[in-house]
Amino acid sequence: MYNYLVGIYGDDDDLIQAVRKVKDAGLEIHDCLTPFPIHGLEKAMELKESRLHTAGFFYGATGTMFALFCMTWIQTYSWPLNVGGKPGFALLSFIPITFELTVLFAAVGMTVTYYLRNRLSIFRHDEVLDVRITDHKFAMVFDLDKYDSEEDLNRIKRVLQSTKVEEINLREMQHKVYSAEEQS
Amino acid sequence: MSHHYTSPIREPLVEGNKTYHDITDDIAKATEGSIKPLWLVALLVCATIGLWGILNILYTIWYGIGVWGLNKTVGWAWDITNFVWWIGIGHAGTLISAILLLFRQRWRTGVNRAAEAMTIFAVMCAAIYPGIHMGRIWLAFFIFPYPNSRGPLWVNFNSPLLWDVFAISTYFTVSLLFWYTGLLPDFATIRDRARGLRRKIYNVLAFGWTGTAKQWERFESLSLVLAGLATPLVLSVHTIVSFDFATSVIPGWHTTIFPPYFVAGAIFSGFAMVLTLMLITRKLLNLEEYITIGHIESMNKVITLTGSIVGVAYITELFIAWYSGVLYEQYAFENRIFGDYWWAYASMMTCNVISPQLFWVRKLRRSVAFTFFLSIVINIGMWFERFVIIVTSLHEDYVPSSWLYYSPTWVEVSIFVGTMGIFMTLFLLFARFFPVIAIAEVKSILKVGGDQYIAEYARQDKAEGRGWVDGSYGAAAAGMASPKSPKDADYDKH
Numbered sequence: 001m002y003n004y005l006v007g008i009y010g011d012d013d014d015l016i017q018a019v020r021k022v023k024d025a026g027l028e029i030h031d032c033l034t035p036f037p038i039h040g041l042e043k044a045m046e047l048k049e050s051r052l053h054t055a056g057f058f059y060g061a062t063g064t065m066f067a068l069f070c071m072t073w074i075q076t077y078s079w080p081l082n083v084g085g086k087p088g089f090a091l092l093s094f095i096p097i098t099f100e101l102t103v104l105f106a107a108v109g110m111t112v113t114y115y116l117r118n119r120l121s122i123f124r125h126d127e128v129l130d131v132r133i134t135d136h137k138f139a140m141v142f143d144l145d146k147y148d149s150e151e152d153l154n155r156i157k158r159v160l161q162s163t164k165v166e167e168i169n170l171r172e173m174q175h176k177v178y179s180a181e182e183q184s
Numbered sequence: 185m186s187h188h189y190t191s192p193i194r195e196p197l198v199e200g201n202k203t204y205h206d207i208t209d210d211i212a213k214a215t216e217g218s219i220k221p222l223w224l225v226a227l228l229v230c231a232t233i234g235l236w237g238i239l240n241i242l243y244t245i246w247y248g249i250g251v252w253g254l255n256k257t258v259g260w261a262w263d264i265t266n267f268v269w270w271i272g273i274g275h276a277g278t279l280i281s282a283i284l285l286l287f288r289q290r291w292r293t294g295v296n297r298a299a300e301a302m303t304i305f306a307v308m309c310a311a312i313y314p315g316i317h318m319g320r321i322w323l324a325f326f327i328f329p330y331p332n333s334r335g336p337l338w339v340n341f342n343s344p345l346l347w348d349v350f351a352i353s354t355y356f357t358v359s360l361l362f363w364y365t366g367l368l369p370d371f372a373t374i375r376d377r378a379r380g381l382r383r384k385i386y387n388v389l390a391f392g393w394t395g396t397a398k399q400w401e402r403f404e405s406l407s408l409v410l411a412g413l414a415t416p417l418v419l420s421v422h423t424i425v426s427f428d429f430a431t432s433v434i435p436g437w438h439t440t441i442f443p444p445y446f447v448a449g450a451i452f453s454g455f456a457m458v459l460t461l462m463l464i465t466r467k468l469l470n471l472e473e474y475i476t477i478g479h480i481e482s483m484n485k486v487i488t489l490t491g492s493i494v495g496v497a498y499i500t501e502l503f504i505a506w507y508s509g510v511l512y513e514q515y516a517f518e519n520r521i522f523g524d525y526w527w528a529y530a531s532m533m534t535c536n537v538i539s540p541q542l543f544w545v546r547k548l549r550r551s552v553a554f555t556f557f558l559s560i561v562i563n564i565g566m567w568f569e570r571f572v573i574i575v576t577s578l579h580e581d582y583v584p585s586s587w588l589y590y591s592p593t594w595v596e597v598s599i600f601v602g603t604m605g606i607f608m609t610l611f612l613l614f615a616r617f618f619p620v621i622a623i624a625e626v627k628s629i630l631k632v633g634g635d636q637y638i639a640e641y642a643r644q645d646k647a648e649g650r651g652w653v654d655g656s657y658g659a660a661a662a663g664m665a666s667p668k669s670p671k672d673a674d675y676d677k678h
Contacts, residue, residue, distance in 0.1 A: 012631075035204065035373070036624040037400040045397055050405045060413075074329065074338045083342070096347040096424055100354040103413045107358040111365060114406050115391065118399045120368065124392025126383060131376035133395055134369065136204035183398040 002176050003144035004030065005153070006129050007160045008137050008167040012038045015138040018163035019044040022140065025159045030143040031180045033133045048184050052117075056110040063105025067098040118183065125175050137166075141177060144170070188631040192642030195478040197291055197633030202473065204627050211621045212374050214469045222468075223616060230608040237602005240595050241316055249319050251595045257581045258590040263317045264428075265570040266600050269453070270310035270607075271352065271425055272446075272566060275418055276454025277303025278359050281366075282414035285407065290633055291482050293625040294475045297370075298465060299458045300363040301618070305610040306457070307356045309603040314348075316599070344427035351424040358417060362410050365403070368393045370619040422450040429573065436516035436577030439504070445497035452490035452536070453566035455483050459559040463552060465615060474621050477550050484549035487562065491540025494569075498537060512582075520576045524589055528572050535565020 009015040016038065022029055029045060042049075075081070075088035115121070133139050142156050160168055198207070244251055254261055277300040284292040315324050327349050329339045339346050371390035375383055393399065426446035429437035459480065466475040505517040520529045539561050543549040580587045614620070631637050 032397045033395045034397070034400065035208075035395060036369070036628040037404050038628075041397055042401040047397060047401060050398075050402045052402050052405045053409050056409045056413075070329070071341045075341060079335055079338055081338075081340075083340075086342070090342055093342040096344075096420065096427075097341060097350045099416070099420060100347075100350040103417050104354040104357060106413055107361055107410055110406055110409060111361045114365065114402055118396075118402060120391035120393060120399075122388045122391055124387070126375065126387035126392065128376060128394060134373040134376045134393075135208045178396075180397050183396060 002173045004129065004171045004173060004177060005142040005144055005147075005156055006169045006171050007140040007142075007163075007165045008130065008132070008169065009140070009164065010137065010166050011164070012036075012138060014164040015140065016040055016044050018140060018160070018165065021163050022159055027142070027156060027159060028146065029180070030141040030146075031177065031183075033129060033139040033141065035134050035136060035138070038138075045180060047180055052110060052113060055113050056106045059109030059113075060102045060106030062109075063101040063103070064098055066105070067101035068094060071097065119178065127173060127175050129171055129173070129177065130169070140165075143177075143179065188637065189641055190632045190638055192638055192645060194633075194638060195476070196635035196638050197294060197476065197478065198474060198626060198630055199476055199635050200473040201636045202630065202634060204630065207474075207626050207630065208373055208377075208623060210471070210474070211370075211619050211623050211626075212377055214615070214620060215374055215617055216377070219616070223612065227609065227612045230605045230612060233605025234602055234609050235605070237599050237605055240598040240602060241312065244316055244595060244599070245321055249317065251593060253591050253593045253596060255588045255590060256586045257588060258575055258578045260317075260578065261575050261590055262571075262592050262596040262600060263313045265567065265574050266603065267310050267313035267317075268425055268446075268570045268574075269567050270306045270313075270603065272422065272450035272453040272570075273457045273563075274303040274306035274310060274355075274359075274454065275422060275447075275450035276458045277301070278355070278362070278414050278418045279451055279454065280458070281362060282411040282418060285411040286415060289482075290629045291479050293622055293629050293633075294479045295458060295462055295483070295621075296625070297363075297366065297618075297622045298462055298614075298620050299454075300359060300366070301614045301620075302458060302461060302611065303359050303454075304356070304363060305607050305614075306454075307352065307359065308610070309607050311352065311356070312599075312603060344424060344431050347424045348428060351421045355417060355421045358410070358414055362407075362414060365406065365410075366622060366625075367618065369395060369403075369624040370622060373623050374619065419447055422447045425450075434577050435510070435512040436520070436573065438513075439501060441497055441500055441504070445494065445501075448490045448493035448497065449536075449566060449569060452487060452494055452540070453562060455487050455490070456559040456562035456566070459483055459487075459555055460563065461611060463556045463559070465620060469615070469620060471621060474626060477552070480552065480555055481546075481550050484543045484555060487558075488540050488543040488549075491536060491543075491562070495537035495540075498533065515580075516577055519580055520572055523576065524579070525572065525576045528568050528576070532565055532568040532572050535561050536569060539565070 007018070009018060012034065015032065015034065019029065019032065019041065023044070023046070032041060032045060034041070071094045072089055075090070080088045128134075129141060130137060130139055140160070144153070147153060147156060157168055200206075202210075252262070277296070280292045280299045281296040284296075315321050318324055327339065327346070329341075368390050371386050372393035372395065375386035375390050378386055423443040423446065426442035430439055430442035432438060462475055463480070466472055502517055505513045508514075520526075539558055542554075542558065548554050575590055579590055
């Protein structure tokens with residue numbers, strides 16, 4: 001059993017303002033869950049920037065090298081077929097396939113990384129903090145196993161009430177909700 | 185909310201004074217409730233047609249491609265025409281989701297999901313044709329390079345036909361990943377409205393999506409890079425398809441203008457098909473407030489642009505044939521215009537060159553009925569373009585004794601109609617079980633594209649003396665949103 005405090009907001013701008021306020025108050029936000037991407041939220045939460053695009057570059061470069069190496073090896077070494085005396089190593093005509101494999105490797109690699117890093121899987125449980133989060137509500141989550149005293153709880157509630165929070169709910173979960181830090 | 189601002193001169197992208205919850209309701213509703221009889225009838229009809237096509241494909245495989253009307257000179261006809269036609273149609277989806285994303289065209293959010301679905305289904309239909317045209321489809325895996333016991337004997341990496349194998353499989357894979365990853369948050373939205381088994385199924389489809397800050401941050405990063413990769417990919421796919429022809433030495437095919445001309449034609453036909461489908465979908469699923477007249481107009485502008493490029497390409501081809509002084513090249517074009525297939529050439533010219541120019545008239549490009557009619561005309565025209573390029577260039581070769589007139593057999597016609605059935609079956613299933621509009625993406629543009637917000641910005645501008653000199657500017661824009669949401673008092677809620 002895991003315990004969380006969920007502050008529910010009705011607007012994306014209210015959430016961002018609240019995140020700033022809560023950060024200023026020195027509280028640790030477990031995570032924010034929203035129905036759509038909010039620009040500036042990751043900055044307000046001071047999350048590390050994603051390195052997915054860097055990974056994408058390396059996947060792409062792997063594809064480039066793989067395509068060039070394979071075609072060159074096949075046409076010059078493995079089975080050098082003589083077609084009208086044309087050279088086996090024909091870089092110009094390797095360009096289309098090299099390009100396609102670069103894109104393929106980058107796209108597949110990045111997508112697989114994306115699913116793995118976000119723990120997205122068809123076997124994942126369907127327990128959610130609040131069903132309205134994928135609809136029209138914006139949630140700020142606190143880990144009550146970290147803030148476990150009555151004093152902490154009241155402090156969080158006090159800070160949240162100074163923002164435009166709509167509801168403050170206590171939620172007991174069967175499954176662990178990973179924090180933004182743990183997901184980074 | 186000062187950081188959201190849209191010039192009041194912009195047309196709203198979401199009409200009807202929607203809240204975030206309204207957006208969820210309006211789009212997710214189509215996947216819920218009991219199945220409508222009209223949908224079921226449509227599905228049965230399309231599936232039957234698709235099945236008929238599959239039977240004819242099996243017939244072709246059983247008896248060989250001799251059951252088609254191919255002859256001594258025309259070795260490629262309806263099969264490759266249909267292949268190029270479907271691949272072309274499959275270009276709009278990724279164009280809308282990738283290129284328009286890079287250009288920050290926000291109107292794409294209303295149509296990207298369905299257009300991407302259409303792309304995937306169209307590429308699936310297209311892939312059938314080269315497969316069955318091989319004759320011995322059970323050896324189709326020979327087209328992939330893999331270590332084998334025949335030498336190893338490899339594929340020819342210098343052949344555009346092999347480049348096509350790579351281009352199309354990459355295009356299909358990347359489009360599928362792009363589309364499916366975009367669907368995750370929306371499947372989660374449907375999941376969170378459902379109970380019991382339905383909830384479990386949509387949770388599997390959503391891969392357990394929850395919408396954490398990190399998931400979204402990476403989602404944005406992934407979308408942007410995939411869009412950056414998919415943009416040259418879209419252009420490369422039809423470029424390579426055009427290489428299938430352009431690198432040959434057949435008069436009428438051996439043309440350097442082919443790559444840009446094919447890409448423009450592909451986008452042209454793709455948008456036409458998106459319009460054909462979306463105009464029906466928006467009507468049946470009551471999505472007029474998300475796919476507005478403004479969206480239709482934007483797509484019609486793309487059609488006018490690409491249609492004009494295609495028109496210029498046709499004329500350039502004619503000019504170059506004449507200017508080159510090459511007898512065979514000149515004959516190929518003379519034969520297209522005045523030869524046995526003059527009717528195909530005339531249909532192509534009328535449908536593709538003349539008809540899109542009608543969209544210069546604002547009233548016509550904002551008319552739903554006219555757009556629907558013209559989208560069909562363009563679909564037909566673009567089919568004829570491929571038919572003209574392929575068949576008329578082949579049917580009269582260098583040896584006059586082998587000249588023959590090609591006509592399709594009922595098997596070829598059935599396969600073509602069958603792929604339309606397969607395509608429509610898949611699209612109908614998509615429209616019923618998947619969110620046809622990207623729910624999360626529409627929500628993310630609501631504050632810059634919603635009519636109530638734009639009217640509010642106009643009012644602020646007017647109050648603060650910004651905007652047009654005579655001051656009527658803001659009021660005019662506010663009035664623009666008013667037919668859908670006349671109660672000004674409502675705006676103050678936000």
